[in-house]
Amino acid sequence: MPELPEVExxxxxxxxxxxxxxxxTVELSDAGGGLLQNCHPExxxxxxxxxxxxxxxxxxxxxxxxxxxxxxxxHLGMSGIFLTDAAVSxxxxxxxxxxxxxxxxxxxxxxxxxxxxxxxxxDFPPFPQLGVDPVSDPFSRNDLQQLLIRxxxxxxxxxxxxxxxxxxxxxxxxxxxxxxxxxxxxxxxxLSAAETAxxxxxxxxxxxxxxxxxxxxxxxxxxxxxxxxxxQHFLKVYQREGQPCVRCGREIEKIVLGSRSTFFxxxxxx
DNA sequence: TCTGACCTGCGA
DNA sequence: TCGCAGGTCAGA
Numbered sequence: 321m322p323e324l325p326e327v328e329x330x331x332x333x334x335x336x337x338x339x340x341x342x343x344x345t346v347e348l349s350d351a352g353g354g355l356l357q358n359c360h361p362e363x364x365x366x367x368x369x370x371x372x373x374x375x376x377x378x379x380x381x382x383x384x385x386x387x388x389x390x391x392x393x394x395h396l397g398m399s400g401i402f403l404t405d406a407a408v409s410x411x412x413x414x415x416x417x418x419x420x421x422x423x424x425x426x427x428x429x430x431x432x433x434x435x436x437x438x439x440x441x442x443d444f445p446p447f448p449q450l451g452v453d454p455v456s457d458p459f460s461r462n463d464l465q466q467l468l469i470r471x472x473x474x475x476x477x478x479x480x481x482x483x484x485x486x487x488x489x490x491x492x493x494x495x496x497x498x499x500x501x502x503x504x505x506x507x508x509x510x511l512s513a514a515e516t517a518x519x520x521x522x523x524x525x526x527x528x529x530x531x532x533x534x535x536x537x538x539x540x541x542x543x544x545x546x547x548x549x550x551x552q553h554f555l556k557v558y559q560r561e562g563q564p565c566v567r568c569g570r571e572i573e574k575i576v577l578g579s580r581s582t583f584f585x586x587x588x589x590x
Numbered sequence: 591t592c593t594g595a596c597c598t599g600c601g602a
Numbered sequence: 603t604c605g606c607a608g609g610t611c612a613g614a
Contacts, residue, residue, distance in 0.1 A: 398598095433596085477591090480609090482609090482610085492608090581607085591614105592613105593614080594611105594612095595611090601604105
């Protein structure tokens with residue numbers, strides 16, 4: 321699913337499409353109603369028409385539409401995407417929300433697996449459970465060190481814990497640890513100062529480069545215009561089990577951590 | 591702290 | 603036909 325770079329790509333592409341658009345109508349499928357977390361379908365349908373979209377925000381993997389007096393929030397789950405043209409959808413039967421603007425433009429939310437979630441807030445949502453966003457929040461090496469000390473868990477699970485760092489998922493957790501040269505099996509409290517510095521640098525660069533490449537496409541994820549991202553061509557370990565490490569040539573290994581596939585180089589990552 | 595369930599599509 | 607897939611959360 322969309323991790324931080326994919327959601328940020330969607331936000332950047334949606335902004336020029338949506339900003340200052342006034343919503344005319346809202347269509348919500350039956351399944352789409354099931355995605356709503358804190359309001360009834362009828363309230364969702366009635367609250368949006370007439371609202372102008374002022375801007376879009378991202379916090380971790382959440383996308384927040386700032387309108388005049390409501391704040392619809394989307395979490396894309398594993399397979400949620402936004403499209404500006406329903407004709408490019410590969411799964412039109414899974415389009416659950418359609419917004420029509422006064423300009424005549426449209427916006428579609430598609431979610432094949434229906435793990436996505438939608439909220440409707442009357443004020444900017446607080447996200448009390450969410451940790452620091454390593455791309456858009458102030459985030460220093462010392463902040464990372466404090467987070468590492470506070471927890472006692474496996475490093476990969478730590479990176480994916482949204483209460484600590486908001487936005488990293490399964491692909492980028494493996495890629496970040498490879499970039500830092502640290503094993504996914506290490507515990508949070510065992511990192512040296514040099515390793516913490518390497519991990520900090522890896523978090524920043526891996527996410528930033530993925531954003532520059534419009535995210536990673538494996539199956540469902542598409543950019544707003546229906547295209548694939550580019551970052552899958554640059555992955556060093558994810559889904560490269562049995563292939564040679566780009567640094568040392570040793571075979572990339574796959575293990576399961578927290579019931580999720582984890583890829584690493586046993587030679588380069590200590 | 592960890593596992594399984596949620597849901598659908600795809601490839602082996 | 604089965605296992606797996608980029609996320610999250612309840613329950614053990």
